[in-house]
Amino acid sequence: MLYKILDKKDFKDFVNNLISAYEVTAPKKISQALHDFFPIKSYEEMDLSYKRTTLPPAKKMLFPSNEALASYTVGNNIEVKSLNESKEQLLFGVGAWDINGMNFLDRIFSTDFIDENYMEKRKKLKVIGIDAEPSDANFASSVGSEFAKEGFDLFLSDIGDKYFVRIGTAAGAEIASKFGDFLDASDVDYSAYDRQMDLYKNKFNVNVNLDNFFENFEIVYGKKDLWEKLAKSCFSCGSCNLVCPTCFCFNVRDDIKIDLAGGIKSRQWDSCMISNYGLVAGGHNFRPDEANRLKQRYRCKLKTFVEKFGQYSCVGCGRCVEACLAKINIYEDINAVKEEVSI
Amino acid sequence: MSKPKVGVFGLAGCGGCQLEILNLEDELIDFICAVDIVHFTEAITEHSDTYDIALIEGSVSTKHDLERLEHIASVAKIIIAIGACSSTGGLNCLKNLYGTEKAKELVYGDKKDWIDAIDTKPIDAYVKVDYHARGCPPTRAEIVDIVKSLIMGKVPEIPDYPVCIECKRLGNICVYETGGTCMGPVARAGCNARCPSANSGCEACRGPVDDPNINAQKDLLDRYGLTVEDIMEGFNLYNACKKIEQKNK
Numbered sequence A: 001m002l003y004k005i006l007d008k009k010d011f012k013d014f015v016n017n018l019i020s021a022y023e024v025t026a027p028k029k030i031s032q033a034l035h036d037f038f039p040i041k042s043y044e045e046m047d048l049s050y051k052r053t054t055l056p057p058a059k060k061m062l063f064p065s066n067e068a069l070a071s072y073t074v075g076n077n078i079e080v081k082s083l084n085e086s087k088e089q090l091l092f093g094v095g096a097w098d099i100n101g102m103n104f105l106d107r108i109f110s111t112d113f114i115d116e117n118y119m120e121k122r123k124k125l126k127v128i129g130i131d132a133e134p135s136d137a138n139f140a141s142s143v144g145s146e147f148a149k150e151g152f153d154l155f156l157s158d159i160g161d162k163y164f165v166r167i168g169t170a171a172g173a174e175i176a177s178k179f180g181d182f183l184d185a186s187d188v189d190y191s192a193y194d195r196q197m198d199l200y201k202n203k204f205n206v207n208v209n210l211d212n213f214f215e216n217f218e219i220v221y222g223k224k225d226l227w228e229k230l231a232k233s234c235f236s237c238g239s240c241n242l243v244c245p246t247c248f249c250f251n252v253r254d255d256i257k258i259d260l261a262g263g264i265k266s267r268q269w270d271s272c273m274i275s276n277y278g279l280v281a282g283g284h285n286f287r288p289d290e291a292n293r294l295k296q297r298y299r300c301k302l303k304t305f306v307e308k309f310g311q312y313s314c315v316g317c318g319r320c321v322e323a324c325l326a327k328i329n330i331y332e333d334i335n336a337v338k339e340e341v342s343i
Numbered sequence B: 001m002s003k004p005k006v007g008v009f010g011l012a013g014c015g016g017c018q019l020e021i022l023n024l025e026d027e028l029i030d031f032i033c034a035v036d037i038v039h040f041t042e043a044i045t046e047h048s049d050t051y052d053i054a055l056i057e058g059s060v061s062t063k064h065d066l067e068r069l070e071h072i073a074s075v076a077k078i079i080i081a082i083g084a085c086s087s088t089g090g091l092n093c094l095k096n097l098y099g100t101e102k103a104k105e106l107v108y109g110d111k112k113d114w115i116d117a118i119d120t121k122p123i124d125a126y127v128k129v130d131y132h133a134r135g136c137p138p139t140r141a142e143i144v145d146i147v148k149s150l151i152m153g154k155v156p157e158i159p160d161y162p163v164c165i166e167c168k169r170l171g172n173i174c175v176y177e178t179g180g181t182c183m184g185p186v187a188r189a190g191c192n193a194r195c196p197s198a199n200s201g202c203e204a205c206r207g208p209v210d211d212p213n214i215n216a217q218k219d220l221l222d223r224y225g226l227t228v229e230d231i232m233e234g235f236n237l238y239n240a241c242k243k244i245e246q247k248n249k
Helices: A008-021 A057-062 A096-108 A116-123 A170-179 A187-201 A213-220 A224-230 A290-308 A319-323 A330-342 B016-022 B025-034 B063-075 B084-088 B090-098 B100-114 B140-152 B163-170 B214-223 B228-236
Strands: A002-007 A023-029 A035-040 A066-073 A079-082 A089-094 A125-130 A154-158 A162-167 A182-184 A250-256 A262-269 B005-010 B036-040 B053-057 B060-062 B078-082 B117-121 B131-133
Touching: A002 A008, A002 A187, A008 A023, A008 A089, A008 A162, A008 A170, A023 A057, A035 A057, A035 A089, A057 A089, A057 A096, A057 A116, A057 A125, A089 A096, A096 A116, A096 A125, A116 A125, A125 A170, A154 A170, A154 A187, A162 A170, A162 A187, A213 A290, A213 A330, A224 A290, A224 A330, A250 B140, A262 B163, A290 A330, A319 A330, B005 B016, B005 B063, B016 B025, B016 B053, B016 B078, B016 B140, B025 B140, B053 B063, B053 B084, B053 B140, B060 B063, B078 B084, B078 B140, B084 B090, B084 B131, B090 B100, B090 B117, B090 B228, B100 B117, B131 B140, B214 B228
Parallel strands: A023 A089, A089 A125, A125 A154, B005 B036, B005 B053, B053 B078, B078 B131
Antiparallel strands: A002 A162, A002 A182, A023 A035, A066 A079, A066 A262, A154 A162, A250 A262, B060 B117
16 A cells, blocks of 8 residues: 555545545535535535535445336337446545445445346446544444555545545555645654544443353344343434445336336345345235344344354444434444343 | 226316326236226216226315215225325315315305315225225326226335335435425325426325324424424325324334
């Protein structure tokens, strides 16, 4: 990895140069407490001091909530055309946990089966990360995702009057040389960066201990009372899934034109927390109640991919905690599991 | 295959659901080409007593409504309730909360006996309804989708998940974040979160999901400072006839 320095007085020009070359998607303030990532036309539209966005930006861009996959015509000639919209884009100002969330989606959509619709967009996406401000519910440091090792072209860390820049890819090096006045980092900059990283780790309010969770979870897996208690107020509304940077389930639907001459297949974000997710032909629902579904979600986040990929599929962004109107809280429930085992 | 004959009827309602069919605009021509519309109270002069599919708007609020509904049901092979009034009883049911006799007196005074009003009920209180295109007004796409599915012989996909799903897909700011309240967590989606997208709380015009967590909704509204009366208003506006109740929790 290469390291560079960008003076803050050159930062605005850098961003504006990027905007002139790319469609830049960056955080914008949308309400008192919330930001969201949108394409921006000027540096002034961007607000990097964001804490919360309802949706994870990379998921929104690479795996849109509603996406046409194929169109077809029926009749004498059956024709199927795959639909795959992608363009060169640059995502600016994304936090480490969201980059790690995107890295997980990259893996999901390229393991066993290559999802062209996702991967085409991913290949054309440049990513510039930043040490974003963790929200009050963010526990990324507890799951090891407060730092991004890969998945970005450039990553900026604020070290006072300049940014310490990690260059993650050849494309990142090209962006740095083409669009900004990046300088070599000095020893002083390196130590400032080390200090900043130590400080940054302390910015995460929520700390949860996942030691032994993998084993504990199996111990309490069959404890119906526990899961019923934890899921009692669940609306089965799916908000936790849809705002999750790593939830990748989708449903495919068919919209046939009323003249029945053809149609479109599209996919929409789905949720394992809604009641008919586990409904199969014949009317059997293998996850008929909230308790079963919540348990399954935690299993998927904290166990399934430890076995499959060697990592949690939870990046600790805290969005599910913030989005849940029933106040169901993953890190409190991790502790509840621990407590149940210790009884 | 001959085109199915379709009748569009209106009972007690504002007529807005029938208008939604006329508002199909881009798809209207295709729609009327795909089926044979033989009766359409709001749109055509012709009448017919032979139809396969009946699209019925409005609730049953008078004895006359009931007679008409029973007649339609005796002819049609498939009944589709369109709109809130016909699916849940809709706003018309608020009358029941006063008591029908008292409501008649309030509105018609000493002429109240001229009116044959009865307690308002959704049409499925009297006849078997095959599909519901819920909402006030129903979404045009869903009406078309149901009819289309019938032509193709497949089961229409009608959402049984809360409105929250649609808000999240759209990236909406949650109404509760803005200090408002919303029935979204227990209300059936399918409208593409029409009201919350305009920063206005959902009023559950499509009725509840099949298994709503009513206790959690009461707790939620209570946490946002609503009184029992406010909460009941939220539940009753479109759903006074079919009392939304907690199931198996």
